[in-house]
Amino acid sequence: MGYLCSATEEVAVSVQVLSRSATRDAPVWANPGSGRASRFLPGRGWLRLISLLAVVGVWQLLSATGVLPATRLASPATIAHTAYTLVTTDSPTYGTLQASLLVSAERWGIGLSLGVAIAVLLAVASGLSRIGEYAFDPLLNAARSIPLLGLLPLFIVWFGIGNMPKILIVVLGALFPMYVNTFAGIRGVDPKLGELGHVLGLSRWELVRHVVLPGSLPSALTGLRLSVVGSLLALVVGEQINANAGLGFMINTAEEFLANNIIMVCLFMYAVLGLLADGVVRLVERRALAWRREFAQ
Amino acid sequence: MATGVRAVSTARTTSSATAIASDQVAASVRDLSKRFGDRVVLDGLSLDIKAGEFVALIGRSGSGKSTLLRALAGLDREVSGSMAVAEPVAVAFQEPRLVPWKKVLDNVTLGLRVPEATRVAAGALDEVGLTERISAWPLTLSGGEAQRVSLARALVRSPSLLLLDEPFSALDALTTISMHRLVLQLWERHRPAVLLVTHDVDEALALADRVLVLGAGRIAYSATVDVPRPRDRNHPELTALRLRLLRELGVPMGDTDELI
Numbered sequence: 001m002g003y004l005c006s007a008t009e010e011v012a013v014s015v016q017v018l019s020r021s022a023t024r025d026a027p028v029w030a031n032p033g034s035g036r037a038s039r040f041l042p043g044r045g046w047l048r049l050i051s052l053l054a055v056v057g058v059w060q061l062l063s064a065t066g067v068l069p070a071t072r073l074a075s076p077a078t079i080a081h082t083a084y085t086l087v088t089t090d091s092p093t094y095g096t097l098q099a100s101l102l103v104s105a106e107r108w109g110i111g112l113s114l115g116v117a118i119a120v121l122l123a124v125a126s127g128l129s130r131i132g133e134y135a136f137d138p139l140l141n142a143a144r145s146i147p148l149l150g151l152l153p154l155f156i157v158w159f160g161i162g163n164m165p166k167i168l169i170v171v172l173g174a175l176f177p178m179y180v181n182t183f184a185g186i187r188g189v190d191p192k193l194g195e196l197g198h199v200l201g202l203s204r205w206e207l208v209r210h211v212v213l214p215g216s217l218p219s220a221l222t223g224l225r226l227s228v229v230g231s232l233l234a235l236v237v238g239e240q241i242n243a244n245a246g247l248g249f250m251i252n253t254a255e256e257f258l259a260n261n262i263i264m265v266c267l268f269m270y271a272v273l274g275l276l277a278d279g280v281v282r283l284v285e286r287r288a289l290a291w292r293r294e295f296a297q
Numbered sequence: 298m299a300t301g302v303r304a305v306s307t308a309r310t311t312s313s314a315t316a317i318a319s320d321q322v323a324a325s326v327r328d329l330s331k332r333f334g335d336r337v338v339l340d341g342l343s344l345d346i347k348a349g350e351f352v353a354l355i356g357r358s359g360s361g362k363s364t365l366l367r368a369l370a371g372l373d374r375e376v377s378g379s380m381a382v383a384e385p386v387a388v389a390f391q392e393p394r395l396v397p398w399k400k401v402l403d404n405v406t407l408g409l410r411v412p413e414a415t416r417v418a419a420g421a422l423d424e425v426g427l428t429e430r431i432s433a434w435p436l437t438l439s440g441g442e443a444q445r446v447s448l449a450r451a452l453v454r455s456p457s458l459l460l461l462d463e464p465f466s467a468l469d470a471l472t473t474i475s476m477h478r479l480v481l482q483l484w485e486r487h488r489p490a491v492l493l494v495t496h497d498v499d500e501a502l503a504l505a506d507r508v509l510v511l512g513a514g515r516i517a518y519s520a521t522v523d524v525p526r527p528r529d530r531n532h533p534e535l536t537a538l539r540l541r542l543l544r545e546l547g548v549p550m551g552d553t554d555e556l557i
Binding site: 192193195196197198199200201202206210211214215217290291292 | 385398434435436
């Protein structure tokens with residue numbers, strides 16, 4: 001499954017790279033010899049917003065005309081207003097949106113960082129040595145096959161209802177995709193470059209630093225993007241059970257009051273978290289994999 | 298840069314390798330054998346390369362040319378016999394093997410332990426005519442450019458022995474000609490001993506002081522090429538030698554000798 005995911009991601013990444021170079025070239029043939037075309041054709045990012053805005057527009061229209069009843073699905077305007085109210089007023093039931101967001105972001109941040117750090121350490125240990133591989137790889141692969149979210153009741157039995165079980169489930173959500181992809185990246189480094197390192201007289205550490213780790217980076221970063229997604233999913237589920245703070249708690253409370261507008265606001269917040277993190281990873285990817293990007297152009 | 302003699306000897310033969318002085322002999326191989334399973338690739342091969350000598354090793358594919366080179370480079374330790382090579386040894390491989398995530402200059406300085414490594418490496422890149430590609434990513438280079446970086450990376454280590462493993466076989470004919478010229482130029486300037494592994498008889502004749510034919514796991518034939526460089530391909534001595542080498546390689550020549 002992990003391999004399947006990483007292959008799909010890989011394709012997504014290269015498609016993105018190709019289309020970026022296409023945009024770069026577009027103004028040249030669209031209007032050779034002048035920069036005017038680029039002013040009339042804004043960046044691809046804006047064009048991509050059109051479909052999104054259209055959907056929101058239609059949604060608002062359907063809500064306003066009563067086709068979508070407000071008790072089932074709030075209109076975009078209502079959701080925006082709800083978000084504004086949740087930010088500006090500290091309600092006794094929900095608290096403020098920003099406080100909940102902070103609690104959730106903290107759980108996620110800690111869990112994701114821990115999960116990624118542990119995964120990288122394990123992947124380096126098992127990727128670089130047979131002993132490490134025999135020690136960790138079978139265990140991790142066995143653990144990976146356990147449905148993650150099914151562990152949650154057990155974690156609550158073990159660790160109670162505080163932050164611990166929630167962060168732990170996020171750690172696991174981040175750990176497996178990162179481990180699998182980083183390990184595969186390390187093992188996938190061209191052995192001919194290893195021979196080169198030997199011929200150039202590199203020490204083992206230099207070989208790891210200059211050849212093995214940078215060589216595993218494309219795969220590791222794919223793993224990181226999958227980890228962001230996996231750990232966010234773990235967070236959403238993890239903090240809806242037995243929580244007394246955070247977005248999950250807000251959703252739970254709103255569910256009791258059938259307040260679908262508040263649920264929508266919280267879901268939107270999760271999406272914002274996911275998009276932000278993905279953006280950061282993409283940025284890192286663009287910088288760290290510059291050697292590959294120039295090849296694609 | 299450490300200069301010295303690396304001696305490897307294994308159980309089957311007692312070695313006199315350490316007696317080699319690196320200023321006279323660049324490599325000395327005695328009774329080298331290598332088998333892959335039942336297949337004997339090298340069978341008691343012996344070979345000496347003088348310091349500064351340009352030796353070309355030709356042989357049919359699968360004859361063990363690369364196996365010998367890998368043994369000399371220290372990449373294959375599962376051989377029997379004895380071997381001594383004057384350090385440092387540098388290798389340029391068939392594929393340039395540039396590290397794709399290091400820019401051209403960083404590829405050349407990789408593992409280079411001399412003072413002012415960056416300046417030395419830039420000098421080497423200048424010698425192979427790549428000054429303007431110094432900060433390019435390897436994946437953006439042409440085949441010829443990449444191979445020149447690989448040569449610069451080998452030369453910058455001031456090798457006593459330079460091992461070239463079919464470095465031009467993937468290049469087009471025109472690029473190959475200019476690479477031959479470049480290699481001779483660099484060799485004349487730096488004078489490392491060179492062992493060039495190739496399957497191209499003409500390439501061997503254009504470059505080498507001595508051409509060896511590898512057959513049945515040992516040096517089956519050895520010829521000294523006394524024609525001054527740059528060599529005219531149609532020099533009568535080279536023409537005769539070409540026929541002889543092709544015959545040694547087992548290419549059936551029939552009675553065409555008289556026709557040429």
